[in-house]
Amino acid sequence: MAEIVVALDLADADEALRLVDRLPGVRWVKLGPVLYVRSGPRLVTALKDRGLRVFLDLKWYDIPNTVAEAARAAADAGIDLATVHALGGARMIEAARAASREMRLAAVTVLTSFDPAEYWEALGGIGGGPIRGEVVRLTRMAVGAGAGAVVTSIEEVAEVREAVGPDLWVVVPGIRPRALAGDDQRRAGEPRPAIAAGATHLVVGRPIYQAKDPVQVYEELCEAVT
Numbered sequence: 300m301a302e303i304v305v306a307l308d309l310a311d312a313d314e315a316l317r318l319v320d321r322l323p324g325v326r327w328v329k330l331g332p333v334l335y336v337r338s339g340p341r342l343v344t345a346l347k348d349r350g351l352r353v354f355l356d357l358k359w360y361d362i363p364n365t366v367a368e369a370a371r372a373a374a375d376a377g378i379d380l381a382t383v384h385a386l387g388g389a390r391m392i393e394a395a396r397a398a399s400r401e402m403r404l405a406a407v408t409v410l411t412s413f414d415p416a417e418y419w420e421a422l423g424g425i426g427g428g429p430i431r432g433e434v435v436r437l438t439r440m441a442v443g444a445g446a447g448a449v450v451t452s453i454e455e456v457a458e459v460r461e462a463v464g465p466d467l468w469v470v471v472p473g474i475r476p477r478a479l480a481g482d483d484q485r486r487a488g489e490p491r492p493a494i495a496a497g498a499t500h501l502v503v504g505r506p507i508y509q510a511k512d513p514v515q516v517y518e519e520l521c522e523a524v525t
């Protein structure tokens with residue numbers, strides 16, 4: 300069984316709460332930087348008052364002390380899961396972990412917006428080749444430093460799962476609900492193949508909140524992950 304995490308990439312807090320209040324049995328929501336900057340703390344309180352688990356996706360990357368204090372503030376607010384960039388390094392992640400108490404840290408490895416040439420250029424031309432190995436390398440480093448989850452694309456779930464063993468949370472965005480497994484089309488991006496490869500948390504935004512019937516899409520997704 301995996302969790303569906305509803306990405307609340309909506310214009311404002313009222314819209315986000317209207318959506319959440321329509322979804323039956325919703326357990327996890329994700330807040331990104333846009334909505335968080337607009338109405339963060341108030342919205343977090345409203346979501347926690349509804350008994351929801353909140354994934355704060357601000358992808359922290361800063362000096363260890365600053366990230367640790369951000370993690371402490373998030374844990375104080377009742378955030379359940381928060382992202383840090385693995386490239387911030389082991390010391391940054393260790394400092395954040397030490398301040399996080401019950402909150403779990405999810406490491407982001409290589410942004411999927413990078414192509415390999417652009418990624419290696421950003422790293423000063425050091426390294427090269429496919430990014431896959433880099434995802435696994437950064438995952439191992441982040442987990443060794445205290446990350447309890449990793450965010451990864453559907454393509455790398457199986458390798459990441461193999462690298463980290465059975466207990467880590469593997470969070471996968473970019474999930475699409477159509478042609479839900481059960482039929483014999485097992486395209487990448489659908490819930491069941493992602494879970495089979497080792498995903499524990501599936502992040503879904505637009506397919507839910509842009510749907511004519513968000514409730515129906517959400518229920519289909521829940522059915523696919525149980």
Ligand code: C5P
Pocket residue numbers: 306308329331410411412452472473474502503504505506
């Ligand atoms: O709307 P959609 O389902 O594509 O939203 C996915 C969510 O996951 C968005 O909040 C986006 O910021 C995040 N995401 C991510 N990494 C990706 C793709 C999407 O964190 N590679």
